[in-house]
Amino acid sequence: MQAISLDMGGTHIGCAVVRDSEILAQFSLPSHQARSLESLLPSLAETLHSLLAQTKISAADCTGVAVGFPGIVDVRSSTIYSTLKKYEDAKDFDLAAWFLREFNLPLRMENDARLALLGERYAGAAQGxxxxxxxxxxxxxxxxxxxxxxxxxxxxxxxxxxxxxxxxxxxxxxxxxxxxxxxxxxxxxxxxxxxxxxxxxxxxxxxxxxxxxxxxxxxxxxxxxxxxxxxxxxxxxxxxxxxxxxxxxxxxxxxxxxxxxxxxxxxxxxxxxxxxxxxxxxxxxxxxxxxxxKLGNYAGLLGAVPLLSEVFDVSAA
Ligand SMILES: [Zn+2]
Incomplete structure (x- = not known):
């Protein structure tokens, strides 16, 4: 599976194109001076298009976008319940709709520590x-x-x-x-x-x-x-x-x-x-x-494939 992966940290947004447990290309986008998530979107789009070009992979070859967010997030409904004084506007902004418009890809957003756990289990210290x-x-x-x-x-x-x-x-x-x-x-x-x-x-x-x-x-x-x-x-x-x-x-x-x-x-x-x-x-x-x-800053990015592979019981959401 190929995917776009984002890990939204306090000072940077980790951006990557991944194939299974391999990071094909990545860039750390500074975000510490950003007023809002929305103000970052033009540079985020530019970064992701550039990473896709570097890897010679088109968005259509990707399964989706995984986003690790520093707050309480319900992946089943893409709802952000609380932010931690960072990306405060994300609660009211439809990032999933933006990714559909910009890349024609579905999005899954999860708490950043959960995504890091998925990454460490998939390719790091918790394998097996x-x-x-x-x-x-x-x-x-x-x-x-x-x-x-x-x-x-x-x-x-x-x-x-x-x-x-x-x-x-x-x-x-x-x-x-x-x-x-x-x-x-x-x-x-x-x-x-x-x-x-x-x-x-x-x-x-x-x-x-x-x-x-x-x-x-x-x-x-x-x-x-x-x-x-x-x-x-x-x-x-x-x-x-x-x-x-x-x-x-x-x-x-x-x-x-x-x-x-x-x-x-x-x-x-x-x-x-x-x-x-x-x-x-x-x-x-x-x-x-x-x-x-084991994976340091890459743990969340490598959580993308397991997150996008997860099958949800929609009736329980
Ligand atoms: Zn406390």
Missing amino acids: YDDVVMMTLGTGIGGAAMLQGHLLRGKHAQAGCLGGHLPVDFHGRICACGNIGCAEAEASGWSMPLVAKSWPGFASSALASLPEIDFKHLFDFAEAGDAVSLAVRDRCLEVWASNAVANIHAYDPEIVVIGGGVMQSADSIIPFVQEYVNRHAWAGGSRPRVQAA
């Missing part, structure tokens, strides 16, 4: 597994779950997607979602700098000299022995590990795949989370494996 939890550690903490080969979706399309909003500390911070002490509110790209700045001794930490605190510096400074960086890093590891256990208790996977920008430090994260899971997760049989995502 039917029961999978995906955690994405980035600006927020995304999640998705697959049970017995089927993505978990639920009545309002949010099942499995809110793994980062399982609480790890009910005395913790208020989260963007309204809950208290979510994993995302304690150890994500947006919350970790707040945690660090309120840590005792922060003023004398190497972190205090940074204009912006990010995970790369946190891990580097921790490695170099900075006491506050070490303490905040270790707390983040515990939050992620505790969140992995919560996901395991909720979804009973064989494997937990962890992806996202923070996984540049996978060598520190994966052994810690695996060991914590071995100690603390309830497991009747074998302990779930914890593994780093």
Whole structure:
């Protein structure tokens, strides 16, 4: 199968033409300055026509378009239930109609973490597994779950997607979602700098000299022995590990795949989370494996073929 694949991230839209598990051509379209999804459409059309030309494949040779969207999306009705302060106009814009006009292709839109799970199962770390939890550690903490080969979706399309909003500390911070002490509110790209700045001794930490605190510096400074960086890093590891256990208790996977920008430090994260899971997760049989995502930014793009191959029971939508 050949398809057009889009992965709509916070700062870029990943665009690709794929054939099965192969990316034939791809381009990362900057989107951070875009006012709206609609304002991006001319450059998106130009990019996709150029990628098709590069691969010498016409739109008519493609089965459809798969789109990973950063929000709560019902793939069965192409409804966007909520956006996360990005592409806010997408809720009221008929992207499917635009793709039909522009490329004469049908569209399927799915939550970006679910699409990444499909990609990792199709061509990455979760190949051969039917029961999978995906955690994405980035600006927020995304999640998705697959049970017995089927993505978990639920009545309002949010099942499995809110793994980062399982609480790890009910005395913790208020989260963007309204809950208290979510994993995302304690150890994500947006919350970790707040945690660090309120840590005792922060003023004398190497972190205090940074204009912006990010995970790369946190891990580097921790490695170099900075006491506050070490303490905040270790707390983040515990939050992620505790969140992995919560996901395991909720979804009973064989494997937990962890992806996202923070996984540049996978060598520190994966052994810690695996060991914590071995100690603390309830497991009747074998302990779930914890593994780093393999496909990086391409996971969502490679979710296109499995998403477009999926057969839906329309009567259940
Ligand atoms: Zn939350």
